[in-house]
Amino acid sequence: MARKKLETLSEQMYYVLLSLHTGPMHGYRIMQHVNSLTQGRVIIGAGTLYALLARFEEEGYICLSGTEEGRKSYDLTPAGRQALEHEFDRLHQQVSDGARFLRKGDMK
Amino acid sequence: MNTRFGFFPFEAMNYKAAQAWLDRKAGQGWGLKHVCMGCIAWFQRMDQPRHFVDLDIRSGFDGDTDADYLQLCSDAGWELIQQLRGMLLFRSAPGRTPSPIQTDDELEWERFWKKYRPRIWSTLLTIIAISSLVFVLSLPSTRNLTAILAVNSGLLWLLCLTLFVVYVLTQSIHSRWYLARCRRSNRVESPGPVSTFVDSLCRLHTPMLCLILIFGAADTVAGKTVDLDWYPMNGEYTATVDACRGWPVLMASDLGLPDSGDSRFLEGHRTVLMDFLEYREITDRKEPDAPPYILTTERYDCLNETLAKLVIAQRQTETRNGAFLWGELDWEPAPELGFDESYTCRNNGYLLLRQGKVVALVGCTDFDLTSAQGLEAVRARVLNHPS
Numbered sequence: 001m002a003r004k005k006l007e008t009l010s011e012q013m014y015y016v017l018l019s020l021h022t023g024p025m026h027g028y029r030i031m032q033h034v035n036s037l038t039q040g041r042v043i044i045g046a047g048t049l050y051a052l053l054a055r056f057e058e059e060g061y062i063c064l065s066g067t068e069e070g071r072k073s074y075d076l077t078p079a080g081r082q083a084l085e086h087e088f089d090r091l092h093q094q095v096s097d098g099a100r101f102l103r104k105g106d107m108k
Numbered sequence: 109m110n111t112r113f114g115f116f117p118f119e120a121m122n123y124k125a126a127q128a129w130l131d132r133k134a135g136q137g138w139g140l141k142h143v144c145m146g147c148i149a150w151f152q153r154m155d156q157p158r159h160f161v162d163l164d165i166r167s168g169f170d171g172d173t174d175a176d177y178l179q180l181c182s183d184a185g186w187e188l189i190q191q192l193r194g195m196l197l198f199r200s201a202p203g204r205t206p207s208p209i210q211t212d213d214e215l216e217w218e219r220f221w222k223k224y225r226p227r228i229w230s231t232l233l234t235i236i237a238i239s240s241l242v243f244v245l246s247l248p249s250t251r252n253l254t255a256i257l258a259v260n261s262g263l264l265w266l267l268c269l270t271l272f273v274v275y276v277l278t279q280s281i282h283s284r285w286y287l288a289r290c291r292r293s294n295r296v297e298s299p300g301p302v303s304t305f306v307d308s309l310c311r312l313h314t315p316m317l318c319l320i321l322i323f324g325a326a327d328t329v330a331g332k333t334v335d336l337d338w339y340p341m342n343g344e345y346t347a348t349v350d351a352c353r354g355w356p357v358l359m360a361s362d363l364g365l366p367d368s369g370d371s372r373f374l375e376g377h378r379t380v381l382m383d384f385l386e387y388r389e390i391t392d393r394k395e396p397d398a399p400p401y402i403l404t405t406e407r408y409d410c411l412n413e414t415l416a417k418l419v420i421a422q423r424q425t426e427t428r429n430g431a432f433l434w435g436e437l438d439w440e441p442a443p444e445l446g447f448d449e450s451y452t453c454r455n456n457g458y459l460l461l462r463q464g465k466v467v468a469l470v471g472c473t474d475f476d477l478t479s480a481q482g483l484e485a486v487r488a489r490v491l492n493h494p495s
Contacts, residue, residue: 046180047209071176
């Protein structure tokens, strides 16, 4: 089922917000940034990114910060930063929980 | 050859089928150049082309797609070929191998579902509407199939109507099934070959409309074999009678009745299924205050006996239900008359006959057509006429 509200973030959502955490960017730069950040593991299509940016803007996670080379640039809002940190904590907790069972040796 | 053409029937709902088709073409080294006239895909040889078909849900009131979206696609290496029926057709820019435009199945499904969810309900309404239409068309008062079979444009209209009903029903049922399948998997699935067949039917509407117009025009010029309207007693009377005598119709003079020639009407059509003639004549009696004789001939020279059997059965039902200028005709079988099929009504004043592939409905008010004179006239003038 579709998410009603962005309570959790998908991997692509997470990396879009993470990219904007470094500073304002336009769409194509976000795509490139995510690609290099994840070493090509996460690829965001132009249509998907466009939809994500519209959704984040609607949720108040990002805002327009100006134009760069004729392209709209976006910046993270405090709400967006909080959502990113919340997701990071959630993922971190998941990894910790998993490690306790799956990587018992590593925990010692 | 560096150019190739293909049939591109796809509707926006089946954009995944369009994607699969373009992927196959790209695999053979063909890049889409343009889609002409809405359905002719023009391909050119290209070096490792890639295509992407996206739903166009970003159009504003002016029909233009959001410029930011197109800019983003362009930056990512996609060139917009064209907007078509709610789809955006992209091709990779030369020398680039961009990643797909949609990379999140869930987001893609969300917008697809938002756009096509109303189809779930419209399917039910469509089926109800078509059932009502079929019910109304099957009512005895509205049924007159032979009048349609006797005109080429009528035949084409019948074909179009049938295709339309097949299209609407198949499309409704298929889209309902497809949406349910996508909903189960929570993603936009490949719609399969049925969708291409349904979309192809939809693309036929323009050529069919042109054919109807052409056939309609051709009917008025070449389809009519004879067209003599009601002629009152005037200077053209003699010529009209002579013209009618050349056709296989029952005239007052054939029955030895007074040939006052008050008025007569003769019309004929040649269709792909039959030659059709209709004749009417009203002639006065000798007695001054007596009602006139009304003569009628409908003659169907069919393509084969099977069609003739269908026509006689159909005409029997239609005339019984009132699809006849001079009122309802309640037929009784009369095998003793010696034709392949024969029926009489109104004190033998009307006969409905089939001899081989010729069907005839002949009538003369207040005249016994089963008499020796009547039957002889019908045989010689209508059924066995050398025409």
